[in-house]
Amino acid sequence: MSRKLFCELSPFTYRISVTKEILIRRLKWIIDNNNYANTIITKKLSNKVYTHKSLIRRKLGNVNMKLQENKAVNLKLAASKINGIIILPKEVFSFWKLVGNCTELKGYKEGLVIKSGKSSRGIGGGLCQFTNLIHWMILHSSLEIIEHHHHNQIDMFPDYGRQVPFGTGTSVMYNYLDYQFVNNTDQAFQLIIYTTDKYLCGELRSEKSLKYSYHIVEENKHFTKEKDNYYRNNEIYRKKVDKRTGNLIDKTLIKRNHSKVLYDKKFIPTKLIK
Structure with missing residues (x-):
């Protein structure tokens, strides 16, 4: 049996470990010399680079739908912190530096979170969908992703209205699992993020048209049975087109x-099993 990590010994040691990581990140924000984006304007930049929207309330296995309702609240609150953000040349976008800690005092509710490869509940849960949306748009641009985490070792929920390939999602946890990208171009970019009754909506905009377009494609998509377990396999490519x-x-x-x-193998399409 493998030896447990300090954070796995008890809820108390877990909280100690989390607090340590939060403090380390806050220190990095002070000493890393990055110029973090913090300017928000209501007027949209002229060029639309990419748009995307994702359904807020999705059926995820046996997850309580109340958590999906709470997620809608959390997404709306977080959107107000990012909508209109301008990322100037050489600036870094940091999701958590803009959104801040999601607490009950700020109005955040209990939503779905992933801990140690299992679904759980936590205040501010569901914000991975927010960074999923941003990540998908940034992949379609010349902006450079510099921090990205993902639950890529597990496939937790069967597909339900999936719009983007498996494996293009994100994982965030305040504030030590962040989502960051840097603007190494010669023009400003802008994120427009808002919610409707049904969708989380996003636009990536820029001052002028880009020379290249970017396309994300999925290849070699299949499932394999290995001993008593099933695994989802695929490859994600990005095409750059003049x-x-x-x-x-x-x-x-x-x-x-x-x-x-x-999840139960009955949800795996038999035609995709190799």
Whole structure:
């Protein structure tokens, strides 16, 4: 039997470990010399780079739908902290530096969170959907992702209205699991994020049109049975295309997934099992 980590000994040691990581991140924000984006304007930049929306209330296995209702509240609160944010050249976007700690005093509710590969509840839960949306839009741009975490070793829920390939999601936890990207271009970008009754909606905008377009494609999608377990497999590529000529400039593998399925095998399409 493997030896337990300090954070796994008890709820108390877990809280100690989390507090330590939070303090370390706050110190990094002070000493890392990054210029973090913090300017919000209501007027939209002129060029629309990419748009996306995701359904807020989704059926996720046996997860209580009340947590989905609470997530809607959490997403709306977080959106108010980011909507209109301008990312100037050389600036870094940090999700947690903008949103801050999600507490009950700020109006956040209990939502779905993932801890140690299992679904759980926590105040501010469900914000992974927020960073999922941002990440998907940033993948379609020339902005550079510099911090990204993902539950890529497990496949927790069967597909339900999936719009993007498995393995292009994110994992965030205040504040030590952050989502960050840097603007290494010569123009400003802007994120427009808002919620409707049904959707979390996003726009990535820029001052002027981009020279290239970016396309995310999924290949080699299948499931495998290995001993008594099933695994989801796929490869995620990003294609860079010259807008003027339509020529493919580059095709880069950005993720290869081999993730243990944690739900009932009856939800796995038999035609995808190899």
